[in-house]
Amino acid sequence: MTKRSTPSSPQSRGNAPRKSGGGWPIPTPGDVLCYAYLWAREAAQGQEEGLKDRPVVVVLAATDTGNGVRLTVAPITHSAPDGAEGAVEVPLAVKRDLGLDRERSWIVVSEVNGFLWPGPDVRPLADGSPFYGAIPDWLFLRMREGIGVHAGRGRVRVTKRTE
Template sequence: MKRGGGWPIPQPGDVLSYAYLWAREADAGQEDGLKDRPSVVVLATQETGDRLRVLVAPVTHRPPERPEDAIELPPLVKRDLGLDRARSWIVTREVNSFRWPGPDVRVIDDGTPFYGAIPDWLFLRVRASVGTWAGRGIRVVGRSE
């Protein structure tokens, strides 16, 4: 089944171009993310009817303050996704939640928002880390209701 621009429904592990709104920005009253960035789909769940809720974790070049807050994105995975060569991390301590496709999803060069997907072994690490934070105060910023 396809939605939004004829795009496929995102699957956990997919990497999307997304205008991510950091929790600190939302706390300061911002409503829009300042930068389009790769974001990893952590969860995609069916809501009532045909609505789909997606949770994404952001990818950033900024090293985490604490190692347990993020997982480094390996250079070969970055290459396979078509991303730059600079070190990057998937932040697992906060996520954005939105209805698919939502106005904050951004189209990249190929006409879709999809860079590709991270390998299963890496997704399992991301999911486990997000799950750990879910029990200890993960920040979920709700978007585009």
């Protein structure tokens, strides 16, 4: 497995062949975005928007029958998971490379959000781009395996956001 040569950033992604709303390139799996994530428990209570902007990892980017690109994203949180299989810890070195804080964090693999890119819940950072960068391939594979384990058990909660 190889590590991405450079994390995605506004500068390194500037040559991306496709652009979308906001002039941002279309994210690819492994990219980390700033997004108002709607937790499944919040959606169950009738909320329509996430309460907090947070980093999320793009799990999947797929063309949605002429409507654009549909992203599936997994949240990054400071809250420790209930069980060892519920999340993948993000190493501090990766957090540093993304420009995130030094607190322990996890990528939740038991729930995801799906939305059409760019969507109203994508949040630009100080530089005007929603991209923090990208996680290394080995971490992306661990995250994907965790989601696969939960999906195989029918235990991934998917919250589809309406645009």
